[in-house]
Amino acid sequence: MENIAELEHVSKIFAGKTAVEDVSFVIPRGSVTAVLGPNGAGKTTVLSMLLGLREPSSGSVRIFGQSPKDAQVKRRIGAMLQEVSVIDGLNAREVMSMIRSYYPHPLKLTEMADLAGFTPEELNKRADKLSGGQKRRLGFALALAGDPDLLFFDEPTVGLDSTSRRTFWQQVEALAHKGKTILFSTHYLQEAEDAADRILLFNKGKIAADGTPDEIVSRLTSRSVSFIADLEDGDSYAVGEMIHRMCSIPGVRDCKEEEGRWSVTADNTDTVLAAIFRYNIPARDIRTGQGRLDDAFEVMLTHDQEKEAVSS
Numbered sequence: 001m002e003n004i005a006e007l008e009h010v011s012k013i014f015a016g017k018t019a020v021e022d023v024s025f026v027i028p029r030g031s032v033t034a035v036l037g038p039n040g041a042g043k044t045t046v047l048s049m050l051l052g053l054r055e056p057s058s059g060s061v062r063i064f065g066q067s068p069k070d071a072q073v074k075r076r077i078g079a080m081l082q083e084v085s086v087i088d089g090l091n092a093r094e095v096m097s098m099i100r101s102y103y104p105h106p107l108k109l110t111e112m113a114d115l116a117g118f119t120p121e122e123l124n125k126r127a128d129k130l131s132g133g134q135k136r137r138l139g140f141a142l143a144l145a146g147d148p149d150l151l152f153f154d155e156p157t158v159g160l161d162s163t164s165r166r167t168f169w170q171q172v173e174a175l176a177h178k179g180k181t182i183l184f185s186t187h188y189l190q191e192a193e194d195a196a197d198r199i200l201l202f203n204k205g206k207i208a209a210d211g212t213p214d215e216i217v218s219r220l221t222s223r224s225v226s227f228i229a230d231l232e233d234g235d236s237y238a239v240g241e242m243i244h245r246m247c248s249i250p251g252v253r254d255c256k257e258e259e260g261r262w263s264v265t266a267d268n269t270d271t272v273l274a275a276i277f278r279y280n281i282p283a284r285d286i287r288t289g290q291g292r293l294d295d296a297f298e299v300m301l302t303h304d305q306e307k308e309a310v311s312s
């Protein structure tokens, strides 16, 4: 598969402070990648180097095999950044029309407006008078103006209401189906889990995890089994003993009871299920579950903080 973007050993140092450290990854054509990480993790710095807005301090960034600063490359990229700056006095339609005029093969204005969900009234509104959510949608329309092959969205849904958010992700899905390559940063982990086929998790300027949402969740979180134990009169001591033995099997990380439901967190749920049957635990309403991406993220950060606390 063709690589659209390639970063090799990229670092970025601002006034002696390392913002991005020795980062390497490739973005294949047609992929939808979410860039995640806590504040200050280096997400925006990486995106801005991919966009050619910042130079790496060391390492190389290639887009379509060329420098991101190359004019040919820029024409094939669309970006929606956090701030949409508009020229005072122009209405939304005029702004769209101006931006599309910069491109050799732009989308039709009606297409841009439709994709970003602009009504005729909104198109007539002065761009600087648009609401925050409408401005973000204008940013989306402008990112699509040149019918780009590669799209960057920096926290695209901040300030959007739930309907606009849903519409935005539907459009992203449609763009991905058309073979566009999409990279977006977000703090909404659920969006990354739902919309991306790959997650690049940044922490302290480095890639902390890289994989599909499922892979990242299963790498960083344990799975859990929960059940209700039927503690019949007379047997409760024996059942308690059995549960205790099950909780001591290798790979079990946590075993707790809350309002009659036992919850067992383990590296492998199969061994827990096997132990439930082996020890004849009278379990009913057995449920297995896996942590969500939010939990994975939490685990990674806690783990990092613990490591820091140990080394300091």
Ligand SMILES: Nc1ncnc2c1ncn2[C@@H]1O[C@H](COP(=O)(O)OP(=O)(O)OP(=O)(O)O)[C@@H](O)[C@H]1O
Residues within 6 Å of the ligand: 014, 015, 017, 018, 019, 037, 038, 039, 040, 041, 042, 043, 044, 045, 046
């Ligand atoms: N122009 C700059 N000058 C100095 N330091 C900078 C500059 N831009 C970013 N940094 C620093 O680089 C680090 C990474 O910042 P960056 O904006 O890339 O993080 P981020 O992951 O995008 O964070 P957020 O989620 O808050 O947007 C931070 O410590 C930040 O303070």
